[in-house]
Amino acid sequence: MINKTLSADLQKDIDNVAQIGSISSILNVICRTTGMRFSAIGRVTEEKWITCASQDEINFGLKPGDELEIETTICNEIRQHSSPVIIENVSKSVEYCEHHTPAKYGFQSYISFPIFRKNGMFFGTLCALDTEPAKLDNKETKELFKLYTELISFHLDAIEELIELNTxxxxxxxxxxxxxxxxxxxxxxxxxxxxxxxxxxxxxxxxxxxxxxxxxxxxxxxxxxxxxxxxxxxxxxxxxxxxxGIKLEISDNQRNLKKAIKQVENEIKTINSDHKISSIIVLDEKVACDTNRIGQLYSNILGNAIKHGFMDKPILTEIKTENGIFYLSVSNFGDKISESKQLDLFKPFFTTNSENNKSGLGLGLYISSEIAKAHGGKIEVDSSDEMTTFTFSMPVINAAHFRLSQIADIPLKGRVLETKKQLKKPTRCLP
Missing domain, CATH: 1.10.287.130 (Signal transduction histidine kinase, dimerisation/phosphotransfer (DHp) domain)
Incomplete structure (x- = not known):
């Protein structure tokens, strides 16, 4: 048998057939059902006949990758006319009794069905042969081969699609x-x-x-x-x-939190002097948080409100603690945000088609939502025909209990929490 180095495409075809988990069972069932002792799947081209898989009980000598001279095979004729060939007894067959292929390979019974890919391309054949005659020309055997060739074709297409998808x-x-x-x-x-x-x-x-x-x-x-x-x-x-991930440096210093909030407002007012910002800050309880990150969250939400709010209307903000919850809300008068857009607001690089949004990256609200999650909180949006309000809320908890609460309730994969007073080293939360 010819056994030359194969091209990459042909080797891929052999590998794909080998990936079909049921291929050994298919060949075994064919042998058991027909009584024949050799079955195989052959990749057939204009120049080559190559074994992709085989079950050999008569020492025919073909294993995956082995090649036959294409001119010596009946499969080459099947490639040309695209029809099955069934020979129950070569010596009694008018068409094949003097055919060169049975004479060369010494078989008496033979059956081969073409395998076509979904796009119509001829792939090769599913064939079986034996040195003894066999009953093959019946409905059951034909339907069995037809079913298995279709199954093999389906698996080959699925494997290639999966390979393309992975690539x-x-x-x-x-x-x-x-x-x-x-x-x-x-x-x-x-x-x-x-x-x-x-x-x-x-x-x-x-x-x-x-x-x-x-x-x-x-x-x-x-x-x-x-x-x-x-x-x-x-x-x-x-x-x-x-x-x-988002890193947090936790403290419960009220003064620093108020300072961060005021600093954000002053910066925003400096940039947007034409907009009026009316804010209320009432912090009756200590808030365990990263003040810089809360400031960043506030800046993003406030900037978003100014970008989309009416210039002749004030931006309303309220930062407070109430019943153990820290609230930070920003409201602007402006067009309503549709429910469909609300679902995408906190996705990265999401922007609307408005003139006000052309210069944005679409990351502000996404980063804000990540900061909220890192604190064990959330951001919600409520939008009507007159006003849109973004509200960040999180539990007011002592910094000493912050990390345990996060591990127990909130998955913080890849985030680092560092509490200034209690933790000497950054502690990576469990995923």
């Missing part, structure tokens, strides 16, 4: 990882010059400037704040997808 997924994953790495590197490279720009604007604002120059310096400063916010969101998104 696409791997490529998509590779591109995604490169994109996230690029985002992280870009964010780090941009952070320093943006910080320097803001510092330079502050220095200019503390000097004697003309009114025109002062307005320009304020514009530079406000733009740098917005760029910093975009960079922070990009970095948080990239880190979350690269496995680091």
């Amino acid at each position: 696409s997924l791997k490529e998509e994953k590779r591109i995604g990882e490169l994109r996230e790495t690029f985002i992280a590197i870009l964010g780090h490279d941009l952070r320093n010059p943006v910080g320097t720009t803001r510092m330079c604007a502050d220095i200019l604002l503390n000097t004697e400037l003309s009114e025109f120059a002062r307005r320009q310096a304020k514009t530079i400063k406000s733009t740098s704040y917005r760029m910093q916010n975009l960079i922070d969101n990009l970095l948080d998104f990239a880190k979350g997808h690269l496995g680091d």
Whole structure:
């Protein structure tokens, strides 16, 4: 038997047949049902006949990868006319008694059915043979071979589709990882010059400037704040997808929390001096949280409200503790958010088609929702024809119990909690 090095495509066909879990059972059933002692699946092309799988009880000598000269096979004729061939007794067959193939290989009975792929391509044959005559030309045997060729074809198509899908997924994953790495590197490279720009604007604002120059310096400063916010969101998104997740540094310092909230409001007012922000802050209980992250969440939600709210109407904010719950809500007068869009608001890179949203990345609300989850809380949206309100809520719990509560109730895979007073080292929560 010829046994040359096969091309990659033909080797793939052999491997695909080998992946069909029931292939050995199919060949065994054919032998048991017909009484024949050799059965095989052959890959047949214009130039080659190659064994993909076989059951050999007569020492015919073919194993996967072995090749026969295509001109010496009946399967080559089947490839040409696409019809089954059934020979019960070669010596009594008018058509095949003097045929060169039985004479060369020494068989007396033979049956072979073509295998076609879903796209109509001829793949090869399912065949069986024996050195003794056999009863083959009957309805049961024909239906059995027809069923098995269709089953083999179905499995080959399914295997190729799965291979293509896995290849696409791997490529998509590779591109995604490169994109996230690029985002992280870009964010780090941009952070320093943006910080320097803001510092330079502050220095200019503390000097004697003309009114025109002062307005320009304020514009530079406000733009740098917005760029910093975009960079922070990009970095948080990239880190979350690269496995680091949202990190929290927990404390229960009320003064720091109020300071962070006020700082966010002042920055937002600096950037958006035309918008009025009316805020109420009532913190009667200590709140165990990462004040910087809460500030980031507040900044994202407040910025979103200003972006989509009516300019002639105030933005209403309320930060309070009530019955053991910390609430942070931001309301704006504006168009209603449809229920279908509400389902996608907290997905990464989701943006609406409005003019106000063209400059956004669609990460602010997503990052805010991740910060909320990391704190064991949630963000909800309520939108009517007149007003839209985003509300962040989380339990007010002592920092000493924060980590245990998180592990017990909230899955925080990949997140790190660090409590300033109680924990000396960062502690990775269990997934």
